[in-house]
Amino acid sequence: MRIASWNVNSLRVRLPQVLDWLARNQPDLLALQETKLVDADFPAAELAAAGYHCLYSGQKTYNGVAILSKLPGTGVLTDLPDLDDPQRRILAAGFGDIRLVNIYVPNGSETGSGKYAYKLDWLSKVTAFLKAEIARYPQLAVLGDFNIAPDDRDVYDPAAWHENILCSTPERQAFQGLLAVGLQDSFRLFEQPAACFSWWDYRAAGFRRNLGLRIDHVLLSEPLALRCTAAGIDKTPRAWERPSDHAPVVAELSG
DNA sequence: ATGGTGGCGCGGCCA
Numbered sequence: 001m002r003i004a005s006w007n008v009n010s011l012r013v014r015l016p017q018v019l020d021w022l023a024r025n026q027p028d029l030l031a032l033q034e035t036k037l038v039d040a041d042f043p044a045a046e047l048a049a050a051g052y053h054c055l056y057s058g059q060k061t062y063n064g065v066a067i068l069s070k071l072p073g074t075g076v077l078t079d080l081p082d083l084d085d086p087q088r089r090i091l092a093a094g095f096g097d098i099r100l101v102n103i104y105v106p107n108g109s110e111t112g113s114g115k116y117a118y119k120l121d122w123l124s125k126v127t128a129f130l131k132a133e134i135a136r137y138p139q140l141a142v143l144g145d146f147n148i149a150p151d152d153r154d155v156y157d158p159a160a161w162h163e164n165i166l167c168s169t170p171e172r173q174a175f176q177g178l179l180a181v182g183l184q185d186s187f188r189l190f191e192q193p194a195a196c197f198s199w200w201d202y203r204a205a206g207f208r209r210n211l212g213l214r215i216d217h218v219l220l221s222e223p224l225a226l227r228c229t230a231a232g233i234d235k236t237p238r239a240w241e242r243p244s245d246h247a248p249v250v251a252e253l254s255g
Numbered sequence: 256a257t258g259g260t261g262g263c264g265c266g267g268c269c270a
Contacts, residue, residue, distance in 0.1 A: 009270085010262055034270085036262070061263055062270095107270055115269095147270095201270090202260035245261075245270080 001028040001253050005102070005143040005216055006237075007199075007246035011035040011066070014244055015043050017237055018068075021248065022050050025234070028070050029095060030248075031102035033145045035064035042066070057088045065091040065102050065144070075099075080125050081132075090126065092133070098224070098253075099137030101130065103144035111168050119147070123174040130181045140221040142183055145246065147215050148175045150185065154214035156195065166215055183219035186231035186251040198233050199246045207238055218251040227253040 004027045008014040011032060022030065035042070037058045044054045047068055056066035057078040065088055067073060073093030080090055092101040103126060108119035134140045148171045152158035161167045179185065197212025206212060220228055230252040238247040
């Protein structure tokens with residue numbers, strides 16, 4: 001089976017691209033971030049016509065997460081247990097024998113800011129949640145926009161980004177804390193070319209010059225990592241007209 | 256240090 005994550009930066013704008021990508025790639029599960037739609041406006045009919053069930057937790061203008069799936073989901077969760085938060089950033093559900101947790105980690109704005117503190121607090125709370133989740137559901141996949149480049153290989157210019165937002169030591173430690181729950185970065189299970197990224201700034205022709213960061217991830221628990229046969233980033237949609245600033249990240253699981 | 260672009264929505268915030 002194929003599972004994927006894509007920050008679409010407005011599902012209203014990107015729906016044609018999502019439908020195109022679904023038709024071409026036929027993922028079993030696709031986690032979306034930054035849908036920027038209230039639930040009443042979610043394009044469930046169009047996606048159902050394409051053969052996908054939809055779960056969504058949206059809000060106006062900002063954030064919003066969704067899961068598109070060939071099988072219907074069960075045991076849906078839309079909030080972290082210890083966080084009363086209007087921001088729609090997490091969506092978890094079961095699909096067959098797999099538990100999926102879709103996350104849109106706060107960007108953090110800049111190190112030392114209030115938003116940065118919120119990001120680190122959010123990461124601490126999601127880590128505690130995932131400890132419980134993996135105990136309950138050993139076949140766990142955690143995927144989404146983590147807004148963290150795990151190490152310097154994931155940054156086009158590590159010196160320019162040194163201790164900057166998305167790359168700071170506390171953020172990277174938080175990412176390692178997520179892995180320590182019992183998760184592996186599927187991308188690094190395989191030999192990868194240098195300079196592979198999942199996000200490129202719209203500004204300064206970032207994509208054309210490959211000035212990117214790898215901040216979108218598919219993390220797998222040990223039983224799923226053993227089933228993982230490939231992982232990568234599909235840069236194709238980033239080159240389309242009026243693209244999202246993120247590309248889909250993908251993992252293939254046997255069985 | 257700033258600005259560069261894009262989405263939302265029509266001024267300024269967020270990324």
